[in-house]
Amino acid sequence: MDKYEQVIELAKRRGFxxxxxxLYGGTAGFYDYGPLGSTLKRRIENIWRQFYVVREGFMEIETPTIGIEDIFVASGHVGGFSDPLCECEQCKEAFRADHLIEDYVAVADALSNEEVDDIISKYDICCPECEGKLGKAREFNLMFETSIGPGNGRPGYLRPETAQGIFIDFQRLARYYREKLPFGVTQIGKSYRNEISPRQGVIRLREFTQAEAEIFIHPQEKKHPEIAAVENDLIILYSDKAQERGELEEMTIREAIDKKIIAHEFLAYHIALTNRFLKRIGISPDKLRFRQHKKDEMAHYAIDCWDGEIKTTRFGWIETVGIADRTDYDLNAHTKMSKDDLAVYIEYDEPKMVKKFAVKPDMGKLGPLFRKKAKDVAETLKQLGPEELEKDGDINIVVNGEEVSVPKDVVSAEEVEEKISGETVVPHVIEPSYGIDRIFYTLLEHAYETEMAPTAEEEKEEERTLLKFKSEIAPIQVAVLPLMKNSDELVSKGRQIVSNLKDMGLMVAYDDSGTIGRRYRRNDEIGTPYSITIDYETLEDNTVTIRERDTMKQVRTPVSDLEGNLNKLIRGKMELEEAGRPLSL
Structure with missing residues (x-):
């Protein structure tokens, strides 16, 4: 088995x-999170909340996972959220057409269906399953369609991303934040994409969890007030130009801003925050990079976009986080569809005097010329700029869909000074979007290790499998192990310690089955960082053994100090040697 198979085998066997x-044969693109997996996933999500909700102050909302059709027409998903599909004419298996040709072209996902067909024909690419002939490529919309209500109902879709719910609530959110920019909003929840052929386990799912932040900022104010806190962070970048050279670049956030590699400070700050988060939960720093979208793959509405990519053994570098400046595209799209302005009025600290070009229609002359239309004609004239008035001849305008010609002598114009107290702004949006399921898998893979280690009962060595989770991310943080399960005194003491540790908010497992060595190995395998052994010496002097997972070192500590020591150990505030008297392995 390769590492991917080893990790998935352990994950299935141990309840991740x-x-x-x-029970019914399964189907691709869906996974259940077992007892340990659900706990690990929640720990990832809660640390994400610490970063974005607690520290950044971006409050969390929750919106429906089903949306009405209008939402996704406005967002562009109904018309343009698709992948190219190819079906085998012989076995009828469906495939992502761009995946079939990616070994033959540099950028497979930028080609038209006709170009894909030409490449399949040129290189005689066959069905990967049966080697049959492939049909023509066609677009397949990835959204799950549904009907809301009885009968034909109202068309709806399972959301393909969590972001749209935040944009729909923009007006209320802006009022919540007293219309002061910048402000951020977060959401963690399920999204759905009807993937054509998900063959990569939890890397490509049809139902998955996203953690997204939408940060609304002033279009002309993209310097971040807290940039100094992260500007010295070292980060590995794979910029558009670096991709042409085929080499990674390591530099500080400040260098990336000054060299104009990252578009602006606000985007750079959130790339740095993503880098800190992924390292905090346990992603290996040497297997983490940020790749810039190339010009031919950049979304048309984005100023700049970077993917946080994590290296895996089977799938190579995979995208786990996208950090983009989406400009005002989303808010403008929903404004156009809903006919409701999604903007904020920014009041200045002090009013400003602004020079303005003013068009002044002469109503005394317009009235006789246009009668009932005069008012509408005047309002349209007021919107004109100096270039329209400087043209020779009459002024041609469109009023209520009708072309109207206005003599120049009924209009005058001048530059006037006007006191302005504020301005109406459609914010730009900075979006860090995290794929929690992909992060979950990469965390498992990066934590997975095997080694030869001595057993507890004998001097011989045997292979030990362990998940080297950081203590704060481990699903079970402490295991309590009475040396003998048939001793009422040891069991009673163990149960009391379990109760005390649970009162501290720790996830604790009680394990009295099998030899102590086998119990250590079981807990190493699920990533439990510390094991507490209660033995007969405990009954004599009220001390217990703390064993550390990674080093297998042990110390003897008084029960009275146990809770405080474990709290410090798990938070990284104490070394094991400080927690008690060292014991030999």
Whole structure:
């Protein structure tokens, strides 16, 4: 087995991940999170909340996972959220057409269906399953369609991303934040994409969890007030130009801003925050990079976009986080569809005197010329700029869909000074979007290790499998192990310690089955950082053994100090040697 298979085998056996619907044969693109997997996933999400909700102050909302059709027409998903599909004419299996040709072209996902067909024909690419002939490529919309209500109902879709719910609530959110920019909003929840052929386990799912922040900022104010806190962070970048050279670049955030590699400070700050988060939960720094979208793959509405990519053994570099400046595209799209302005009025600290070009229609002359239309004609004239008035001849305008010619002598214009107290602004949006399921898998893979280690009962060595989770992310943080399960005194003492540790908010497992060595190995395998052994010496002097997972070192500590020491150990505020008297392995 390669590492991917080893990780998935452990994940299924120990209750991290299971294939969904196994009782009925299962189907691709869905996974259940077992007892340990659900806990690990929640720890990832809660640390994400610490970063974005607690520290950044971006409050969290929750919106429906089903949306009415209008939302996704406005966002562009109904018309343009698709992948190219190819079906085998022989076995009828469906495939992502761009995946079939990616070994033959530099950028497969930028080609038209006709270009894809030409490449399949040129290189005689066959069905990967049966080697049959492939049909023509066609677009397949990735959204799950549904009907809301009885009968034909109202068309709706399962959301393909969590972001749209935040944009729909923009007006209320702006009022919540007293219309002061910048402000951020977060959401963690399920999204759905009807993937054509999800063959990569939890890397490509049809139902997945996203953690997204939408940060609304002033279009002309993209310097971040807290940039100094992260500007010296070292980061590995794979910029557009670096991709042409085929080499990674390591530099500080400040260098990336000054060299104009990252578009502006606000985007750079959130790339740095993503880098800190992924390292905090345990992603290996040497397997983490930020890749800039190339010009031919950049969304048309984005100023700049970077993917936080994590290296895996089977799938190579995979995108786990996208950090983009989406400009005002989303708010303008929903404004156009809903006919409701999604903007904020920014009041200045002090009013400003602004020079303004003013068009002044002569109503005394317009009235006789246009009668009932005169008012509408005047309002349209007021919107003209100096260039329209400087043209020779009459002024041609469109009023209520009708072309109207206005003599120049009924209009005058001048530059006037006007006191302005504020301005109406459509914010730009900075979006860090995290794929929690992909992060979950990469965390498992980066934590997975095997080594030869001595057993507890004998001097011989045997292979030990362990998940080297950081203590704060481990699903079970402490295991309590009475040396003998048939000793009422040891069991009673162990149960009391378990109760005390749970009162501290720790996730604790009580394990009295099998030899002490086997119990250590079981807990190493699920990533439990510390094991507490209660033995007969405990009954004599009220001390217990703390064993550390990674080093297998042990110390003897008084029960009275146990809770405080474990709290410091798990938070990284104490070394094991400081927690008690060292014991030999």
């Amino acid at each position: 991940l299971w294939n969904s619907f196994e």
